[in-house]
Amino acid sequence: MKKKIWKKLMSVVLCGAMVFSMAGCGNTGGTNSSSEADSSAKTSSEKTDSKKTTVGFIFVGAKDDYGYNQAAYNASVAVEKHFGDQIQVLRQENVPETEEASRALEQMIQKGATVLFPTSYGHLEPAMDVAKKYPDVTFFHQGGLKTMDNLGTYFGTIWQSFYLCGIAAGANTKSNKLGFVASFPIPQVLANINAFELGAKSVNPDATTSVIFTGSWSDPALQTSSANTLIDKGIDVIAQHQDSTKTIVELCEQKGVYCVGDHADASELAPNTWLTGAVWHWDDLFIDMVQTAIDGKFDGSKYDGKYRGGLKEGVVDIAPFGKSVSEDTQKKIEEEKDKMINDDYNPFSDEIKDQKGNIVCKKGQTLTIDEIESMDYLVDGVIGSTK
């Protein structure tokens, strides 16, 4: 009888070891793992020091999605590097936009966090619940339009970049048909699509943009299928609002259609067909926000409310141009960018019609941040459905 139990036990161990060895093998096989992440893992496991400020970040997706979440994650790493021993950083990824977010934030507060960054739009309401409960904790929410005494929101006007990308696309297209692979019809995404189309139309009145919503932030197979579908339709520039942008960029290079990136510079993946792309620069902003909180100056600072950074503040930008973008186009884009930085030019101004012909922006009017960030329509020239 005893023998049998041993045999069983041995097989448990063997089985576990098998799983574990799979883990081990893969791990040593990896190259250039981000050493920052590793070191952060070590520092954050140390016991909370009472003198240190603890800063917590939650992300809605994976930190290495090469998109929205990685941009914010990298900034959290920059914060950790900048403040060194002064702060302790807690992170959690893949936090869904439900009460799960409250739980994650609450657990961070119990671990001593006094500054929290819920970095996805849908984390807003859960964060507000927690903020009500803990008035001494400072919250910086990414993308929200509601604020509280101890909860400010920040975001980047990334649609400015998409407008500039649209110019490059409109100038380069030969078929006058542009494509856009998007995720979900949420306001942030719709604003980017609209800005892209407006940019394209500003240099090429015939340009239209066909949109496909994949219903996922990163499903490479669906991205590929969507892009292929667009290409089959004769579309020769493809932009995207997805995490993990690499798939479509590489596909465009292979198929010989122009591509516009998102979140990060991917020009080296498509040396021939890369136009430009929208990119985030969160680092300095995040560091400044944390500094403000540490100094106890949140109340009354510019972050105590709705803070929006754009091209001017350096929070968003466009990626370097690819070789297919002509000198003239580059000059035109730089001019527009200049206008946005120095003259506060906003492309969402003057008469704009939506798909159905309704006027969404009157002559002489300029849309406010609230109006832009709560868009639920697509502008005239975009082919696709919002609902």
Place this chain on the structure above:
Amino acid sequence: MKDKTESIKQALLTVLALAVMVVIFGVFLMTQGVNPIQIYGDMIVSTLGNSYGIGQVVVKSSPFIMVAVATAISAKAGLVNVGGEGQLAIGALLATFVAVFVAKSMPGPVGILLMLVAGALGGAVWSGLAGLMKVKAGMNETLTTVIMNYIAYDIVSFFVYGILKDPESFSWPMSPEIADKLRLPEIYVGVSIGIFGAVAVAIVTWLVLKKSACGFRLRVIGGNAEAAKHAGFSVAKIQMAAMLISGAISGIAGMVEIAGVEGRLRTTTGVNYGYYGFLAAWMAWNNPLAAIITSVVIGFLCVAGNVLEQSSGLPSSGTKILMALVLLGILWKGKGRKKCS
């Protein structure tokens, strides 16, 4: 006597298997430069060491318990209902509809009751469709329920992006927040009375299945539908009833999620709860009481996983790996002495 020593041995073996898995994961943590003892300590202290943590484990487990019981009921009728996910979603959707459009001006208890009925109805409609396809067209319920989970998700999205969209949330895809009076009363830190409902449902189901004639009939059919048919049972009727009850319970889980936990419907509300509940049920061999335990284990791992991630700096996949290892440890016990009859 012999039976007793045998079951003790089985229990010990499970504990041993679990310990081995915990040690394996500990070694894994060490390779990542993390002190496993400290992390394990952290995980236990933060979940079981304070009222908030305990409350959260309970909150997280409640929907799992309900879906698990729902899964068990259909399983007893010989049906593999993988559709808890979709039934929960449609239940939550209908409950939200009622809360937003109908129950706004009603007194709280009436509104809650109405939401409950709507939730149950939503879940029952969704499982009933699969049930109908099964008994009328002979369509395999495993396939239809899986597929209908995806359809349910799209339907919820359709409404949350459409007429259920909160006019005050700047066009973002979420329903309006339901009125405070429609929220389930809180009985413990963050815990609504929903947990009582979940446990009660489990106990009642266990009693009915074990003791009543109805439960007997169900088990006969589950055991061998052909034989039951020859014995004069109306297999179709009973399977249909099992599906409807099962869906209603999952739908109530969705309603509790809205009225007790979330307060509003999003496309991500309750995502994966159906699968966790399904897992809990089959791990417990569809015994409703045992399913409470497996559900709490899964709920505990979900909540403790947050702390694991925050404390260790590991990615969220670490939690998934730990959960899988622990569950494998429990599954290792296998069918044990319970041989099928």
Place this chain on the structure above:
Amino acid sequence: MFITSLLSGAIQCGTSVLYGIYGETVTERVGVINLGTEGCMVVGALAAYVCTYHTKSPLLGILMAAIGGGVLALLHAILVIGRKANQLATGLTIMFLGLGLTSFLGQQYVSVSIDGLSMIPIPVLSGIPVIGTALFNQDILVYVSYILCPLLCYLLFKTRLGLLLRATGEDEEVVFAYGANPKLLRYIGVVLGGMISAIGGAQLAIAYTHTWIENMTNGRGIIAVALVVLAGYHPKKAMIGAYIFGGAQALQLLLQAQGVHISTFILQMFPYLFTICALFFASRKKVQAMPAELKKIIESSANS
């Protein structure tokens, strides 16, 4: 043009699922259900990607994928055959394990690029109008999926091993009578099934998208397990299931690109609605019944 797009899209969206169906069909034929097919596929995707990245050989990548998927399936087999653990619960756990392990191990590979498999047009055949480019201008793994159908049919229905495998799923006594070991045969079936499914993951990673990202199979393995029923537990009809699903997917993307005024969420339901319709029609005819041993498993666990 529309038809070519649709057909080619159907094949591209359906191939990974097709491998999943093939794999799970073999598994279920020996009387085991593996809900962890999703896990096998995602392990296959990562293994293929990593191996292709390091060795520059997609062929080795496919081999690695098969091994990886096989190992995970072996774990399932040990638990459900060796330990008689509950099949459905174990399968789901295996899926979580596969997803968790791969997203952990795959972190460093999200950003790297590979030279994967590319489209290879088959001379002459790819010149056929309308269907030529759709069917015969694909990657190697698509062609393999065409050939795998008759191959699996042959294996399962014409060889002694196949006969024994099927007998294991139908009636263990028969296998004993042949002097074979049903346990061993089950192990073979489950592991083989996992290996085949994993190639579906490899197809996604190194042939179709040339990308690795966590959870990239995105439920295709779960769909595959469901579609096995539609395929009547027969590799012969696996393609129908896979391409109906893939075709509906391709159709909804095409309609979106056309700018039809239908909600995207309704369009995104297409693959699932089509699958249910297909099952409806398939169920009207006499369908291949579930392997008896599999039925027993589900019934007995319901009744314990």
